[in-house]
Amino acid sequence: MEQTLGLLDTGEKKGSKMDQDYNMDMCCEDETELELGLGLSLSSGTKAKKSTWGEYGRILTAKDFPNGFSAGRSINNGGGGVSGTKRAADFAGSNTEVGSPPTGASQVVGWPPIRAHRMNSLVNQSKVLNADEDKGVGGNDKKEHSKKKINHGNSKDDAASNKEKGNLGFVKVNMDGLPIGRKVDLNAHTCYELLAETLEDMFFKSTKSGEKEQATKSFKLLDGSSEFVLTYEDKEGDWMLVGDVPWGMFLNTVKRLRIMRTSEANGLAPRIPQKQERHEGKPI
């Protein structure tokens, strides 16, 4: 069986052998900077702004993902769990194909192994901590980067990751009448329309046949034309209609979502028609 390339050897030997393999795979500008122990350790010298996983992200190219990587794949409609970890099986690999992180963008689902509840709590607290700790080491960059990492399964939305979603990006969504809620990754969406689409898929696709046809006409959760309307609870604990504020601002204040019956949504801030037109015109 193929031996792990020089993994049991000393550093120097490893370095040279691995260099070759890595060079074969790379096609971008950064690889010349790489000095590889295994390229796995942080001491490999090209630390710069990224970590182990960051280096993997640079090494690998689209060639390593023959099946492609689509945003749709990362949103597991089965629920909160995302199964994007297949590729990592090659990771400490016994073949010449260099191990690759699942998404090539520094994200590993469900890792480190910390219970979700604790994770949410810690991330919120660490914002407070990092605020006074990070002094010069590109604190903001780091946080951006780590926020990207927090997107379980989604890699590409820089726009979304620029907004700090203190949570993991996942917020709970409950629908009136359903006992069990779902979770949706807000950072995996760039605008309200996409979010509405995802939620409609999650909650309406298989339940009522009548609405199946309507599913193609999207955004019905946003325009008030259906029996249900999408609302969210903000940081202050108030329930608001989704869609009134710019997407980025929404990401900053939303705590959780609720698909409410339109009949119960009285008393929520009414949506101003002009604003709505604006949103339909251009997703932010």
Place this chain on the structure above:
Amino acid sequence: MNPSLKKPRESMDLSNSSELTQPTAFPDEVLEKVLSLVESHKDRNSASLVCKYWYNAERWTRTKLFIGNCYSVTPEIVARRFPKIKSVTLKGKPRFSDFNLVPENWGADVQVWLDVFARVYPFLEELRLKRMAVTDESLEFLAKSFHGFKVLSLLSCDGFSTDGISSIATYCKNLTELDIQENGIDDFTGSWLSCFPDDFASLEVLNFASLNSEFSFDALERLVSRCKSLRVLKLNKNVTLGQLQRLLVRAPQLMELGTGPFVPELTGRQYAELESAFSNCKHLHTLSGLWEATRYLPVLYAACASLTFLNLSYATIRSNEFSKLLAHCPNLRRLWVLDTVRDKGLEAVGANCPLLEELRVFPADPFEEDIVHGVTESGFVAVSAGCPKLQYVLYFCRQMTNAAVATIVRNCPDFTHFRLCIMNPGQPDYLTNEPMDEAFGAVVKTCKKLQRLSVSGLLTDLTFEYIGQYAKNLETLSVAFAGSSDRGMQCVLEGCSKLRKLEIRDCPFGNAALLSGMEKYESMRCLWMSACRVTMNGCRMLAQGRPRLNVEVIKDENSDDLADKLYVYRSVAGPRRDAPPFVVTL
């Protein structure tokens, strides 16, 4: 009193049972009395295997039920065997569901159990659930069905909201314990606290630290005043220090306390009052909470002398305050901290807590990749040097060396639980660039009593050869991003005779490895393999070869022939009847 020594209680056909070749040595009552004193379910299980007579005596005297996998048995089977259950502990989803690896609506619904329990155990008093799906309706059903209900503990469950808790508070007139920990709960409102009736006074344990919603402090204060037997009180982040003082004054008998945030906000007089309140808590052995630890920590000092468990895992405390606090905690046996205390803080642990048996260090910022933050191998070594009695460790770090781990286990050879998480997957020894094989080799060679092991870092098959060869008492093994080939997993399956739980993710183990354990899985509780190289065919072969195993694959939408998530467990219940569409039983 039954004078005859030969009559078993159950109608057994003596002529048929060849195992009863001689009269039993004890009268029924004696055997039952003895067995009723046996608490451990493992011992009881062993006793029930001695002979039919003992089996029956045991099943009539068992009052506490422990079910480690809710799908390994059905509620009906349980009800038939054990007629007198008062306390149930039930665990559901595979452990990796804690890390979002199991889709929602997977199962483990508690309602089917409650339906049977309501019929068969109307006097049920205790229910402890872990990783179960619980709804508000189930909680209401529970509250209304069991009139003597006393103890509810929910850990890592999901599907319910604070409305369900309200039902419990409203209807459980004899409640003594309400323990809500780290669940996926919809935290709508704290009004459940006001649902306890005005004359309700039996509470002994109240833990709502993980709930964040606002509640009526008045209601809480009155509740605490009434409940004279209250010994465990874990508050949430909404309780101020001033309020804490008022509660402590009413409950100086507390043994376990979880505070609200230690935010500096008190006047001089209030500070003194709080300090005095703490010094009156002479029985405090467990302290948690804090959330933010500031210069107010000294109010605690007077209460720390008897502390044996300090849980600062939600407190962003730094090494200075931490060290000063530790100086007052010489009797600490268990310590949970965030890595904000850094290596320096851990050195203080080694220096101040010689009796320490358990240490858990959690990462404050798990996605931070810069090593500047957190703890390193030196902190761990420092603790091991000062705390030779360490048995349980959970350690999250960003760098580790083989040499450090070897030193650590030399200092502490009594480890029973060793869970090391080097947070960057597949990271080698950062000084030598070698795999971490020798580190875990040292662990298994030195720690003969090792029961639980979690490995991390860059690992080849050699690690698993070591484990299979030396870890003869190992019961639980967690592996991620490790191994080179099937051989790794095979070594473990062959060598670890006491293995009960094996959970693997992102490793290059395939069908050969999976099938090599075919004979073994029935002696284990479960096997989890995700993102490995196992295919659907391999799983089918396992299923066909072992009909008493449930072989389930959680289908990924994009999976080809790979079985992306495999969950195998022994069961007398047969295949699941409530499996959602994405769970395929082979």
